[in-house]
Amino acid sequence: MARGGFPMGGNMNNMMKQAQKMQQDMMKMQQELEAKEIEASAGGGAVTVRVTGKKQITAITLSPEVVDPDDIEMLQDLIMVAVNDAINKIEEEASSKMGKLTGGMNIPGLF
Numbered sequence: 001m002a003r004g005g006f007p008m009g010g011n012m013n014n015m016m017k018q019a020q021k022m023q024q025d026m027m028k029m030q031q032e033l034e035a036k037e038i039e040a041s042a043g044g045g046a047v048t049v050r051v052t053g054k055k056q057i058t059a060i061t062l063s064p065e066v067v068d069p070d071d072i073e074m075l076q077d078l079i080m081v082a083v084n085d086a087i088n089k090i091e092e093e094a095s096s097k098m099g100k101l102t103g104g105m106n107i108p109g110l111f
Contacts, residue, residue: 022101029097038093040086047078051086053094 033053041048046066050059060082066075 025101026098029101033090033094033097036090036093038086038089040082040089042078042081042085047075047082049079049082049086051083051090053090055087055090057083057086 036053037050037058038053039048039050043063043066046063048059048061049057051057060079062075066078068074
């Protein structure tokens with residue numbers, strides 16, 4: 001038994017308050033990330049993609065000079081690179097923010 005005859009009462013209350021605060025902070029951070037948009041490009045800016053924190057593509061911009069009917073494969077590759085880069089940036093930002101919030105603890109399934 002702890003001092004005063006109460007088994008860990010004060011520590012348990014503090015832990016519960018900390019867990020509730022962390023949960024609130026995580027929800028706020030997730031909302032901020034979902035509202036954020038990241039932009040990535042490929043081919044020196046020939047293809048630009050915008051993606052939200054929910055990993056939804058909101059815009060794809062193509063420079064006219066990259067549209068070559070004889071080289072569709074290059075355009076497809078540029079679009080794929082730009083989309084993957086934008087998604088990776090969102091994931092890196094989510095991971096970075098989550099690491100700050102959890103103090104580097106690895107909590108599977110959060111993001």
